[in-house]
Amino acid sequence: MDVVIVGAGVIGLAVAEAMTGRGAEVTVLEAADRIGTGVSSRNSEVVHAGLYYPTGSLKATLCVEGRERLAAFCEQHGVDHRWTGKVLVATAADEVPALERIGAQAEANGARPLVSMSRHDLLQRCPTVRAVAALWSTGTGIVDSHGLMTRLRLLTERRGGVVLCRHGLVGATLRTNGWRLEIRQPDGSLAALDADIVVNAAGLQADEVARLVCQDADLPRHIAVKGSYFDVVGPPPADTLVYPVPSPTLTGLGTHLTIDLAGRARLGPDVQMGRASDDFAVDGSRAALFHQAASRFLPELRLDQLQPAYAGIRPKLATDRVADFYVRHEVDRGLPGWVNLLGIESPGLTASLALAQRVATLAGG
Ligand SMILES: Cc1cc2nc3c(=O)[nH]c(=O)nc-3n(C[C@H](O)[C@H](O)[C@H](O)COP(=O)(O)OP(=O)(O)OC[C@H]3O[C@@H](n4cnc5c(N)ncnc54)[C@H](O)[C@@H]3O)c2cc1C
Known part of the structure; x- marks a missing residue:
């Protein structure tokens, strides 16, 4: 399975680690010069316990599970935390x-x-x-988020995954045998890349990336x-x-x-x-x-x-209730193989490793 992940923040890198762990061929596209310069670089670095969110919401479920996964990961891989x-x-x-x-x-x-x-x-x-x-x-605790992302990248690359910085996704077309992606390269030229699965983990820009392939009025903003x-x-x-x-x-x-x-x-x-x-x-x-x-x-x-x-x-x-994470394989929108991750605000850092497992399962990995 060829998987392309859009965005090398903590979520994209966690998904890459989870999916290479399940044997997928993974390429991570990152528009910025370096990994982890988006939302993942400007937060409180708190490992939340999962206290506040409505029971059964993704925020509650993935935060509680993610906290346990993160604790074990930090211990196993020497990521600084307290x-x-x-x-x-x-x-x-x-x-x-x-x-x-x-x-x-x-x-x-x-x-x-x-x-x-x-x-x-x-x-x-x-x-x-x-x-x-x-x-x-x-x-509750605190974690070195950059140490975590560096480790996730390393594990991904050790298993043959590729992380390409200064490679932004600018277009995507669904074909009979998967996705044809259009990518802006560092010299400004465009290149094509094919994928069975595309995971949109573009953080703040994820709603714009989703609209490259879907104009549904009910797609969250x-x-x-x-x-x-x-x-x-x-x-x-x-x-x-x-x-x-x-x-x-x-x-x-x-x-x-x-x-x-x-x-x-x-x-x-x-x-x-x-x-x-x-x-x-x-x-x-x-x-x-x-x-x-x-x-x-x-x-x-x-x-x-x-x-x-x-x-x-x-x-x-945008909602007048407690906003939840939006994590969907968009088959129902006629987009097989396309997974959108929208609204990944707090506790996204804490939930990252659990969210990644959820995405890998949704994508059939
Ligand atoms: C103020 C604040 C405090 C927070 N505090 C906490 C906390 O204490 N604990 C906690 O658990 N969570 C916290 N969070 C939430 C957590 O930081 C986020 O949920 C998490 O970092 C989101 O990661 P991400 O990978 O989705 O996004 P990002 O880190 O933004 O990664 C997305 C990446 O996609 C790239 N990208 C965008 N468009 C494209 C494109 N077209 N092609 C290629 N790449 C593209 C961007 O350059 C970016 O690097 C906080 C968030 C904020 C804003």
Whole structure:
């Protein structure tokens, strides 16, 4: 089976690793100069436990399974990671019911347990964090996403897979014996490549890539939702991740505190809807909003500790409910062999290895 994967972010590379593992001949096309420079390079690098998403959704199922696969993969292949845990806080009495709902949701999702924290526990574990109630997630951690992608690429190439950077997909035609793909090469010329299976893992551009072959009005579209981060200078205010209660539609998880593998603390991402997909500038004047949000649970945080860091863009599907991942082999649209992956926002990094297995099965590998 000849498989072409469009996009060398964490999802495309995970699919490549899974499909070469099942014996497929895989070529990964990446329009950028290097792998992993898209959404996968601008996130929080948190390994989520699968607490929030509706039971049975792809986000919940693939996050819980992906977390376990990722843990095993990192151990086996020496990818840097740390089980930091995370504290979920209610900062006012009216947030407590929402916190309790997250506890119940996590249990229903089969996520690793959430443990109720007493005031004493909170004081012991995170003396600078203020909350009226808190839950401790044992299953949350952080991971070196670039180390993960490098390893997935290496495994793919060792099994004969090919990763071509500066090779963008610009057209595709369905023929009687599979797909004929049109590819822009580094010198600007066009080349043709044939494939039995095409996996569209083009991240933010995946909805545009899908429209190269399908004009259906109900094919989902992305809304670019920007999320900025601010570094917290000086000693980290806590040595674990601290999250508030999120909004009911889970557009974001609320401005939270993360720690990276170097021990640096960061706040974010916030939510700015409908931005350009390359709007990566961080507006320093938003520091006051971040400070206001975070000082509800970190009362000693000072505004002058916040410095603009970076921004990422979420490829969110337009819906007034909780958006799920869209993972389909598009046979019903008359596109046999074409798999679309749309709306792969958070927890896509955590879910990547489970999602990849799902795609390999869907594609018949
Ligand atoms: C602010 C933010 C925070 C997040 N935090 C977390 C987190 O803490 N934990 C977590 O689990 N998830 C998190 N996520 C989600 C996670 O980062 C994404 O789900 C994941 O990185 C998506 O990977 P991808 O491979 O689909 O996309 P990408 O990494 O964007 O890869 C797609 C690739 O396709 C290429 N491409 C596009 N068009 C073409 C074409 N025509 N031809 C060839 N190549 C093409 C692009 O250049 C790009 O490299 C976060 C996301 C954001 C935005």
